[in-house]
Amino acid sequence: xxxxxxxxxxxxxxxxxxxxxxLHILPxxxxxxxxxxxxxxRLIKNAQLQGVVEIFDDIKxxxxxxxxxxxxxxxxxxKSPLHPDLVLLRQLGLMPSYDVYSLRVLLRDNDIPIKDLxxxxxxxxxxxxxxEYMTMFTRPLIAEIYGNQGMGIENFEQVMALxxxxxxxxxxxxxxxxxxxxxxxxxxxPKFLEDYGDVFLSLSYYRQCLDDIEPIINTFLGCLAExxxxxxxxxxxxxxxxxxxMSETINDLMVAITGRFESFDSNTKDxxxxxxxxxxxxxxxxxxxxxTTIGGFLCALSVKMNAWHKIxxxxxxxxxxxxxxxxxxxxxxxxxxxxxxxxxxxILWT
Numbered sequence: 547x548x549x550x551x552x553x554x555x556x557x558x559x560x561x562x563x564x565x566x567x568x569l570h571i572l573p574x575x576x577x578x579x580x581x582x583x584x585x586x587x588r589l590i591k592n593a594q595l596q597g598v599v600e601i602f603d604d605i606k607x608x609x610x611x612x613x614x615x616x617x618x619x620x621x622x623x624x625k626s627p628l629h630p631d632l633v634l635l636r637q638l639g640l641m642p643s644y645d646v647y648s649l650r651v652l653l654r655d656n657d658i659p660i661k662d663l664x665x666x667x668x669x670x671x672x673x674x675x676x677x678e679y680m681t682m683f684t685r686p687l688i689a690e691i692y693g694n695q696g697m698g699i700e701n702f703e704q705v706m707a708l709x710x711x712x713x714x715x716x717x718x719x720x721x722x723x724x725x726x727x728x729x730x731x732x733x734x735x736p737k738f739l740e741d742y743g744d745v746f747l748s749l750s751y752y753r754q755c756l757d758d759i760e761p762i763i764n765t766f767l768g769c770l771a772e773x774x775x776x777x778x779x780x781x782x783x784x785x786x787x788x789x790x791x792m793s794e795t796i797n798d799l800m801v802a803i804t805g806r807f808e809s810f811d812s813n814t815k816d817x818x819x820x821x822x823x824x825x826x827x828x829x830x831x832x833x834x835x836x837x838t839t840i841g842g843f844l845c846a847l848s849v850k851m852n853a854w855h856k857i858x859x860x861x862x863x864x865x866x867x868x869x870x871x872x873x874x875x876x877x878x879x880x881x882x883x884x885x886x887x888x889x890x891x892x893i894l895w896t
Contacts, residue, residue, distance in 0.1 A: 563669035569755060569845040572644035574599075576665040577658065581621055581631050589638055593853040595846055595880030597639030614639050634658065642842030642887050645755075647748045651838050668751060677701045679750035680743075686818040687742065690724065702743045706736070728823045738823065745830045748837060749810060755844045756803060762851040763800070765861075767793055769869065776866045785870055788878050795881055796847070803843050806836060842887040850877060 565571045570591040579585050588600045592611060599617060602610040612620065614635045623629035641652045646666045653660055660666065668676075684702045725732045770789045773779055780786060814829055857872055858864045864872075 563671055566646065566665070566667075566669050567672040569643055569645045569841065570849050572638065572649070573665075576661055577634065577638075578661070579631055579634070580629075583621070584617075584631060589635065589644065591644070591845060591849045593849060593876045593879070595849060595883045597635075597641070599635065642838060642883070643845035645751070645837075645841045645845065647751070647834075647837040648841035648845075651834070668747070672751070673703070673747065676747060676750040676754060679753055680746060683742075683746035683750075683814075687739070690818050690821070702747075706739065706743065727821060728826075730823050738826075741830060742826065745833050746814075749807070749833065752840050752844060753807065755848060756807075759844075759848050759851045762855050763796060763847065766851060766854055767796060769858075770873075773866055773870055773873075776870075779866060779870055782870075785874060788874060792873070792878060792881060795884060799843055799847065799884060803840060806840060839887060843884065846880070846884045846887070850880075853877070 562573070565573045565588065572589040574587050574589060575585050583601075584599065588603075589597055590600045590611070592598050596613065598611045598613050600609055600611050614632070617623070617635065618625075618629065618632055621629075621631075623632055637656050637658065642648070646668060650666050652658075653666075680702055684705065687702075688705060721732060721735055725735055728735075728738065730738055770793050774786050774789050810833060813832075817826065817829060853876060854872070858869060
């Protein structure tokens with residue numbers, strides 16, 4: 547294979563990883579889509595937080611998007627009975643986030659089959675990125691199993707690699723104690739640990755997503771405050787009220803997200819001090835029940851903030867009028883969707 551072909555394959559692989567690790571992109575190839583032309587398309591959340599089908603995306607030509615209802619006309623689908631792809635896309639379009647953890651819940655709840663369950667896993671590259679975030683969850687686990695002998699083990703993958711290796715004699719005594727402590731059969735310990743790793747990998751993923759967009763959020767909120775004091779804009783009551791509404795919504799959202807993380811931290815920081823399979827399953831159930839809520843929050847925030855940052859990457863780009871027009875035409879649209887996500891959130895433990 548030529549270098550050019552290898553380079554192209556590499557770019558395609560990067561794109562697949564980007565899609566897989568994204569909050570707002572769902573490759574339709576992983577779903578039972580019947581229309582061949584749509585199998586290469588992606589469902590994305592646009593700046594208005596609507597689910598739209600992206601037929602193509604190119605640096606030169608831009609993103610070619612169609613709203614879901616327009617597809618029926620484009621592909622001449624019958625009105626009765628409804629085409630299966632239209633029914634499926636309508637379901638998908640209403641989902642608040644397309645991250646892999648939210649999709650596991652939402653696809654199951656909507657009885658939507660998936661071709662390959664491995665598609666609902668983060669890419670290996672993303673897992674490596676999250677190693678630092680996973681440290682607080684893996685360190686007590688390593689200490690519990692290996693004690694001082696585990697000093698050379700740095701991440702969760704290394705832990706699991708030891709169990710996949712036939713020679714686990716070094717850890718057998720610790721594993722036996724762990725089995726008794728958890729009241730789990732020795733052969734079931736690897737599965738237990740995989741579940742443990744997966745649930746805390748999800749928290750690490752969401753934390754990184756929040757960390758990535760938080761600087762943009764702070765810049766945007768600062769801009770809203772400045773624009774409300776601008777001599778040309780402060781007499782525009784509709785604009786000022788929009789700025790106040792957006793500031794309140796985003797601040798409330800940040801409080802809700804950080805509150806979730808703080809609650810998870812307080813209920814998991816001493817998990818290994820008094821571990822049991824039952825206690826872990828309670829923690830696991832609560833965290834997984836919040837995947838769609840946190841995923842929805844972060845998807846909405848990231849789409850909005852990235853749209854803003856793309857147009858105004860620096861403080862010296864775009865004047866007050868251009869910024870206010872973008873806020874009124876793009877940024878305020880779909881904010882009510884964020885408020886609906888919070889209203890549907892499950893009750894958090896106390």
